[in-house]
Amino acid sequence: MRDIIGDEHYDYQGFFEKAAEIAVYYGFKPIETPILEKEEVFTSGVGIGTDIIDKEMYSLKIKGGERLAMRPEGTAGTMRAYLENGMRSWPQPVMLYSYGSFFRHENPQKGRWREFRQFNIEMLGTSKSIADAMIIKIIATILEEAGLKNIQVRINSIGDKECRPAYIKELTAYYRKHLNSVCANCQQRIKTNPLRLLDCKDSKCTEIQGGAPDPISSLCNECRTHFKEVIEYLEETHVSYEIDNRLVRGLDYYTKTVFEIFNESEPLTDKDANEPDTTEKDIADKKKKGDSETTRPLALAAGGRYDRLAESMGSRKPVPSVGGGIGVDRVLLSPDRFILRPRIVKKPKVYFIQLGFEAKLKCIAVIEILRKARVPIMHSVSKDKLSGQLAVAERLSIPYTVILGQKEAMEGTVIVRNMNTRSQDTVALADLAMYIKKIS
Numbered sequence: 100m101r102d103i104i105g106d107e108h109y110d111y112q113g114f115f116e117k118a119a120e121i122a123v124y125y126g127f128k129p130i131e132t133p134i135l136e137k138e139e140v141f142t143s144g145v146g147i148g149t150d151i152i153d154k155e156m157y158s159l160k161i162k163g164g165e166r167l168a169m170r171p172e173g174t175a176g177t178m179r180a181y182l183e184n185g186m187r188s189w190p191q192p193v194m195l196y197s198y199g200s201f202f203r204h205e206n207p208q209k210g211r212w213r214e215f216r217q218f219n220i221e222m223l224g225t226s227k228s229i230a231d232a233m234i235i236k237i238i239a240t241i242l243e244e245a246g247l248k249n250i251q252v253r254i255n256s257i258g259d260k261e262c263r264p265a266y267i268k269e270l271t272a273y274y275r276k277h278l279n280s281v282c283a284n285c286q287q288r289i290k291t292n293p294l295r296l297l298d299c300k301d302s303k304c305t306e307i308q309g310g311a312p313d314p315i316s317s318l319c320n321e322c323r324t325h326f327k328e329v330i331e332y333l334e335e336t337h338v339s340y341e342i343d344n345r346l347v348r349g350l351d352y353y354t355k356t357v358f359e360i361f362n363e364s365e366p367l368t369d370k371d372a373n374e375p376d377t378t379e380k381d382i383a384d385k386k387k388k389g390d391s392e393t394t395r396p397l398a399l400a401a402g403g404r405y406d407r408l409a410e411s412m413g414s415r416k417p418v419p420s421v422g423g424g425i426g427v428d429r430v431l432l433s434p435d436r437f438i439l440r441p442r443i444v445k446k447p448k449v450y451f452i453q454l455g456f457e458a459k460l461k462c463i464a465v466i467e468i469l470r471k472a473r474v475p476i477m478h479s480v481s482k483d484k485l486s487g488q489l490a491v492a493e494r495l496s497i498p499y500t501v502i503l504g505q506k507e508a509m510e511g512t513v514i515v516r517n518m519n520t521r522s523q524d525t526v527a528l529a530d531l532a533m534y535i536k537k538i539s
């Protein structure tokens with residue numbers, strides 16, 4: 100967790116404004132859910148047996164014994180809000196965007212923090228394949244408009260409750276035959292989270308994975324048609340994609356479509372994504388032993404369809420939905436990204452200078468005149484000398500200075516100086532706003 104100050108804060112805000120603007124044009128409305136939720140929102144939603152819940156979630160017990168958790172992700176909270184606020188009776192699908200901090204107790208490294216920020220978009224209450232494609236397209240558009248030139252979508256389908264049980268049976272039967280050849284984590288995963296066997300990056304397991312049955316060939320007719328349609332829509336929208344039949348994701352709520360988006364030109368890499376407790380020493384030891392590569396690219400964004408999430412959270416009826424989240428901290432690490440600034444940040448037009456006690460008394464009133472006239476300014480009211488203040492104005496290349504000395508303070512005027520031509524005028528305070536507007 101870290102402090103975000105000054106220009107870096109504007110980088111985040113600038114990205115958020117750009118992303119929100121795109122989401123709003125596509126018809127999404129904002130939502131903000133609490134950072135603290137009842138723990139069961141995530142244990143029932145994201146799923147026990149996932150790394151996020153078992154190893155990474157910050158949980159706390161409050162007076163009275165209730166267990167709360169700091170949200171490790173946003174989808175379960177958004178679904179809770181949908182159910183609790185009666186959004187089922189709104190026109191469907193309900194299209195929501197959100198932005199904020201999420202918390203996971205992971206091994207911190209570049210691109211992987213314990214507090215990180217996501218921009219999420221969700222379409223709740225639709226089972227249609229067009230929604231999956233629209234989510235992917237909007238996320239790709241946001242990344243492109245933030246400057247990322249070479250993004251690649253990896254997409255897969257992991258089936259639904261009709262076809263997944265048979266697939267899991269086939270997968271675990273295959274792995275049981277190779278039990279002695281896979282890593283200790285995978286020996287556990289066969290029992291706790293078999294789908295995750297497919298994306299283990301331990302060098303021991305990659306060869307076994309090569310021969311594993313692939314989820315797409317086990318899809319039922321409905322899931323196969325859905326996946327085919329999503330791909331057709333993606334073709335139509337010219338999103339660059341690749342089918343990755345080993346992509347399974349680390350959250351239990353997904354059905355059918357899952358996707359991750361990477362920056363192909365400058366991929367960030369994870370030292371050892373499969374083992375959250377891996378230390379720098381473990382990695383060094385592995386390398387010493389000659390174990391193969393322990394890195395893999397980190398996704399900039401990810402998501403998928405979650406048709407069964409509402410029921411796992413206690414809803415009697417399903418709420419078929421799809422969404423995705425952008426890892427904003429990772430986007431901002433990309434060398435390609437544009438410097439986006441929030442609308443409130445304006446280049447200063449005027450540097451305000453005051454000299455002497457009489458002027459200091461009046462300076463807030465002058466700044467207020469300029470603020471009301473929407474003239475962006477800079478100043479250093481804590482400085483007393485003209486030379487010090489002028490030096491700052493020159494260094495920042497601000498085109499005009501407004502100078503308030505003892506005499507001007509008594510007369511209700513200021514001096515406006517053009518810093519390029521050095522010409523200057525005395526202007527009555529009552530005319531200052533108009534004067535600045537005219538010259539700039």
Ligand code: HAM
Nearest residue numbers: 172173174211212215398399400401402422423424426
């Ligand atoms: P996720 O893949 O866990 O999915 O996270 C989405 C994105 O958040 C990742 O692709 C990554 O860019 C970023 N991210 C995740 N963990 C970290 C971290 N520790 N530090 C920095 N960035 C990180 C979800 O959270 C789903 N709720 C997304 C979703 C929305 N699915 C449907 N709707």
